[in-house]
Amino acid sequence: MSASDEPLPEITVVAGIIRDGEGRLCLSRRPEHKHQGGLWEFPGGKVEPGEALDVALARELHEELGLDVTGCEPFMTVRHRYPDLKVTLHFREVSRYGGEPHGREGQPVEWVPLADVTERAFPAANRPVALALRLPQEWVVVPEGLDEQAVITGLERLDPQRQGVYLRNWSQGPSLSRLAAVCRERGLRFWIRDDMALAVREEASGLHLSRRALMAASAAELGGFAGVVSAACHDSRALERALALDIPMAVVSPVAATATHPDVVPLGWDGFAALTEVRPLVFYALGGLSPDDLTTAREHGAYGVAGIRAFWPGVD
Ligand SMILES: Nc1nc2c([nH]c(=O)n2[C@@H]2O[C@H](COP(=O)(O)OP(=O)(O)OP(=O)(O)O)[C@@H](O)[C@H]2O)c(=O)[nH]1
Numbered sequence: 038m039s040a041s042d043e044p045l046p047e048i049t050v051v052a053g054i055i056r057d058g059e060g061r062l063c064l065s066r067r068p069e070h071k072h073q074g075g076l077w078e079f080p081g082g083k084v085e086p087g088e089a090l091d092v093a094l095a096r097e098l099h100e101e102l103g104l105d106v107t108g109c110e111p112f113m114t115v116r117h118r119y120p121d122l123k124v125t126l127h128f129r130e131v132s133r134y135g136g137e138p139h140g141r142e143g144q145p146v147e148w149v150p151l152a153d154v155t156e157r158a159f160p161a162a163n164r165p166v167a168l169a170l171r172l173p174q175e176w177v178v179v180p181e182g183l184d185e186q187a188v189i190t191g192l193e194r195l196d197p198q199r200q201g202v203y204l205r206n207w208s209q210g211p212s213l214s215r216l217a218a219v220c221r222e223r224g225l226r227f228w229i230r231d232d233m234a235l236a237v238r239e240e241a242s243g244l245h246l247s248r249r250a251l252m253a254a255s256a257a258e259l260g261g262f263a264g265v266v267s268a269a270c271h272d273s274r275a276l277e278r279a280l281a282l283d284i285p286m287a288v289v290s291p292v293a294a295t296a297t298h299p300d301v302v303p304l305g306w307d308g309f310a311a312l313t314e315v316r317p318l319v320f321y322a323l324g325g326l327s328p329d330d331l332t333t334a335r336e337h338g339a340y341g342v343a344g345i346r347a348f349w350p351g352v353d
């Protein structure tokens with residue numbers, strides 16, 4: 038058997054997203070002699086056979102940083118194939134800990150402001166995580182049938198820390214400039230549908246491509262956009278297209294049955310997990326969900342949840 042026939046070793050890793058009171062992130066630098074040596078990382082390490090993820094994370098962060106972790110929740114999961122290794126990386130948000138992190142194995146450890154995180158050199162598997170850190174956990178689609186004032190009232194009630202907004206059919210309407218101005222004033226991240234020139238003009242945080250626009254787009258054109266491009270995906274064909282275009286974010290639907298598309302068979306969480314597995318994108322789950330589904334979504338490969346009525350403020 039030649040070396041190329043040998044199956045790659047596979048490991049499961051858990052790593053912590055640790056923040057201080059100012060929102061800075063704790064990063065450490067991998068020792069030169071280790072796998073992906075010299076690169077920055079979220080502290081953590083290999084999960085032992087039979088070990089629960091939160092137990093493994095608490096153990097690793099105690100060994101490496103001297104921290105006492107008492108609370109953590111799923112952030113996102115990335116599966117990546119290095120030339121010499123397959124890794125499943127479970128990133129978890131560390132919500133409660135005691136102690137001040139310090140490099141107990143001699144490794145450099147730093148608190149890095151969020152805006153500077155992407156300037157650090159990370160292992161290739163970390164790419165979706167570095168982006169997800171800058172994205173909202175809820176992606177709110179403006180409902181149909183509202184008048185402009187009702188949309189503005191809703192936008193003013195959204196929480197810019199946690200929520201971003203997709204202007205969908207308002208993207209091509211006469212109110213766009215006014216709505217975009219409200220978003221910019223509030224620091225609310227917003228996506229515009231299909232039209233890159235409009236997204237550039239309005240300084241949108243993102244450009245969201247419907248299936249038709251996704252299939253027609255070119256990588257050269259999208260590469261000129263400074264914001265985050267996302268794609269509407271219902272199947273593996275669309276996801277492969279998004280990957281080929283180097284699009285970093287996908288909104289995958291429908292997870293559950295929805296009133297918007299009663300004739301479409303929902304993916305279910307298993308179908309969602311199967312579609313998103315091994316694809317290095319930041320995924321949002323859409324379709325019949327509410328903000329309460331975030332943890333379930335994250336356990337199935339998503340970073341965030343998306344929706345219309347259940348996410349829009351002031352609609353009962
Ligand atoms: N901890 C951590 N590991 C990462 C990240 N990204 C990434 O690709 N990895 C990979 O995941 C694996 C983590 O293993 P590790 O070397 O930290 O394992 P460990 O702490 O148990 O160390 P040990 O094997 O020396 O006991 C490495 O192959 C590393 O290259 C990351 O952000 N954090």
Ligand SMILES: [Mg+2]
Pocket residue numbers: 080081082083101
């Ligand atoms: Mg480690």
